[in-house]
Amino acid sequence: MTTRPSLAAVVSCLVAAAILAVLPFLISGYHQGLLTQVAVFFIAILGLDVLTGYSGQISIGHGAFMAVGGYTTAVMSYYHHTNLIVTMLMAFGICLAFGFVVGLPALRLSGVYLALATFALAVSMPQIPLKFSRFLGGSNGLQAQTVSHLWLYGVAWAAAAILFVGAWLILRGRTGRAFRAIRDSEVAATSSGVELPIYKTLAFGISAAYAGVAGSLFVLATNGYASPNEFTVALSLQILIGAAVAGLGSLWGVLVGAVFVGLLPEVSSSVPVVGSTHGQDVVFGLFVIVVILLLPTGFAGLLARLRVRLTRQSMASINSDPGTS
Amino acid sequence: MSAVQTREHPALRRDRLAALGPLGKPVNLILVGAAVFLLIGCLSSQIFAQQTVVGLAQGAVYGSLALALVLIYRATEVVNFAQGEMAMFTTYVAYQLTTSWHVTYWLAFALTLLIAFVFGMGVQLVFIRPVQHTSVIAVVIVTVGLFILIDGVVGWVWGADIKFMPAPFGNTVYHVGGVAIARQDIGTILVTIASVGLLWLLFQRTKLGLGMRAAALRPASARLVGVRVDRMLALGWGLAAVLGAVAGLMAEASEYSLQPSFMQPILLYAFAAAVLGGLESPVGALVGGVMIGIFLNLLGQYVSFVTSEIRLPFAFLVLIVVLLIKPTGLFGKKKVRKV
Numbered sequence A: 001m002t003t004r005p006s007l008a009a010v011v012s013c014l015v016a017a018a019i020l021a022v023l024p025f026l027i028s029g030y031h032q033g034l035l036t037q038v039a040v041f042f043i044a045i046l047g048l049d050v051l052t053g054y055s056g057q058i059s060i061g062h063g064a065f066m067a068v069g070g071y072t073t074a075v076m077s078y079y080h081h082t083n084l085i086v087t088m089l090m091a092f093g094i095c096l097a098f099g100f101v102v103g104l105p106a107l108r109l110s111g112v113y114l115a116l117a118t119f120a121l122a123v124s125m126p127q128i129p130l131k132f133s134r135f136l137g138g139s140n141g142l143q144a145q146t147v148s149h150l151w152l153y154g155v156a157w158a159a160a161a162i163l164f165v166g167a168w169l170i171l172r173g174r175t176g177r178a179f180r181a182i183r184d185s186e187v188a189a190t191s192s193g194v195e196l197p198i199y200k201t202l203a204f205g206i207s208a209a210y211a212g213v214a215g216s217l218f219v220l221a222t223n224g225y226a227s228p229n230e231f232t233v234a235l236s237l238q239i240l241i242g243a244a245v246a247g248l249g250s251l252w253g254v255l256v257g258a259v260f261v262g263l264l265p266e267v268s269s270s271v272p273v274v275g276s277t278h279g280q281d282v283v284f285g286l287f288v289i290v291v292i293l294l295l296p297t298g299f300a301g302l303l304a305r306l307r308v309r310l311t312r313q314s315m316a317s318i319n320s321d322p323g324t325s
Numbered sequence B: 001m002s003a004v005q006t007r008e009h010p011a012l013r014r015d016r017l018a019a020l021g022p023l024g025k026p027v028n029l030i031l032v033g034a035a036v037f038l039l040i041g042c043l044s045s046q047i048f049a050q051q052t053v054v055g056l057a058q059g060a061v062y063g064s065l066a067l068a069l070v071l072i073y074r075a076t077e078v079v080n081f082a083q084g085e086m087a088m089f090t091t092y093v094a095y096q097l098t099t100s101w102h103v104t105y106w107l108a109f110a111l112t113l114l115i116a117f118v119f120g121m122g123v124q125l126v127f128i129r130p131v132q133h134t135s136v137i138a139v140v141i142v143t144v145g146l147f148i149l150i151d152g153v154v155g156w157v158w159g160a161d162i163k164f165m166p167a168p169f170g171n172t173v174y175h176v177g178g179v180a181i182a183r184q185d186i187g188t189i190l191v192t193i194a195s196v197g198l199l200w201l202l203f204q205r206t207k208l209g210l211g212m213r214a215a216a217l218r219p220a221s222a223r224l225v226g227v228r229v230d231r232m233l234a235l236g237w238g239l240a241a242v243l244g245a246v247a248g249l250m251a252e253a254s255e256y257s258l259q260p261s262f263m264q265p266i267l268l269y270a271f272a273a274a275v276l277g278g279l280e281s282p283v284g285a286l287v288g289g290v291m292i293g294i295f296l297n298l299l300g301q302y303v304s305f306v307t308s309e310i311r312l313p314f315a316f317l318v319l320i321v322v323l324l325i326k327p328t329g330l331f332g333k334k335k336v337r338k339v
Helices: A007-025 A029-055 A062-080 A084-106 A111-124 A127-131 A149-172 A174-184 A186-191 A196-221 A233-246 A254-269 A277-294 A298-318 B002-006 B008-020 B026-044 B046-076 B083-100 B105-131 B136-158 B183-205 B207-217 B219-224 B229-255 B264-277 B282-302 B308-325
Strands: B173-176 B179-182
Touching (some): A007 A029, A007 A149, A029 A062, A029 A149, A062 A233, A084 A149, A084 A196, A084 B308, A111 A233, A111 B136, A111 B264, A111 B308, A149 A196, A174 A186, A186 A196, A233 A254, A233 A298, A233 B136, A254 A277, A277 B105, A277 B136, B026 B046, B026 B282, B046 B183, B046 B207, B046 B282, B083 B105, B083 B229, B083 B264, B105 B136, B105 B229, B173 B183, B179 B183, B183 B229, B207 B219, B219 B229, B229 B264, B264 B282
16 A cells, blocks of 8 residues: 555656756856755755654754764765765765664653753764864864865755655655554554564664765765864754754655755845844744744645645535535 | 542642652662762762862752753653753843943842743743644744744844853852862852752742642643643743753853853753653752762763763763663652553
């Protein structure tokens, strides 16, 4: 019983892909960089959505997985001059393993406790390069190979497309059903034969692997520097916010969430009164709260509500008798 | 529902007993063991005693912030990720009062606590109440948004550079038997004891406190007997903000400097403390804070691997280990959940 994509979904995906493919040739390198940032958030939010939206495990620590992925790329590129694409695959693999490891203790935690533990992970992770500064470059960071804006744009969005399709394929079948069953009720899932430990750690692994690739691209997007200041807890918070704005448990809102966290700081910095670094935070924080107050289920929830309303209206227009609706 | 109601009075009673101090539990063995260990250590080594006193003062700060988190968690089952930033904001208010408007320190202290109370209530009314009944994730995200918002506002108004405030207890250092004890550390401990004591009196000896506890434990039944639950929840947020303000002011006083990020590590220690004590237990939060403060200081003194960079990850380790071995913490009670 695998779901098939609707025609509208396929068409909108193709249109989005076409726009993204043409766009870099129309805009400046700076704007390409911005959109690359959006792609990075897209991948990370996609990963978090698999974990939180589908398997119901909250994580405020995805910046930590991004850090692992980013440092994988930086270390391999700096010490061994490995091909950058290969380092991304390595980041995927290493973070997959790391995610499984983090997922094991997470089996015993849920809700608030899991949020706290992953938050602590996010706060602690940037301290690791400071401690092992000889190998990981300390607060100065580690320099990976630099790449052109266009190359990075292409690679980032290609990776985003592949990972999006990958997530869709995983979630539409047996695994996705197991995830959703766990999210809705662990007891019911277990009694229907879903093996909790396997699927819960699997969700963590997949999610972390996605974040790892995002981290790898993130490092390349910041001029190839992997430094602890880039992977602060704020990054984890941004990903979480992006996922909430997108709407958990739906892949269609992810692009909106990524645009929200990727572009809003830039847009708000051009607003005259609050155009400072701190003004950005003020606008961003306010927007986050307002969006959650107005749309508790995020953009995807809004879409779903619109769809319901549209179908109702068309049903009402079919039914000639207005009294029955 | 009626079956649940018969169990309510014992729950309140047990809660009161837990606040008075648990009697005859394995927790006591651990605590007595730790106390004996600390006593022997302090008597045999001056450096050990020194680190213990410093750790005690730091732990008092962690404990107050942890207590603020616990107050809110008990009332609304929400972990307030903005608690540290709220405390940071109120500390900046105190900075404004003392340095720019030349109010004396203790008057500014009192005014700050008042402002913190109103601020905490306002946050609950404006930001938390509308999402309270949606989902855990929505509330968490609102507090995360608050975190960023407060950070931005403080940076905007006061700038991100390091600020200095007058020291409330001066820089005197006493020498007791070869152990140097800063007057500031004693002051921190005393202020914490005083504020927690007052809070305890409020919760245990007044009708208002009873109402707040009832609203936190059984909101539906409390409403039925005429407790204004919403008002009580807002009060709880206000009191938590006051405790946070005390923690922030004392943390500032022992660090001698103020910058927008100064409460972030303390928030993490407070999380670890609250989890160690059991997220639902006020006593546990305080004991957990003190234990974590002392533990991290002694670790930094005697284990050369634990440098200042690795202090935070160690707090994280404490948190994880506690969660894995005893998820309910030292003082927490196991919740029985019906499927």
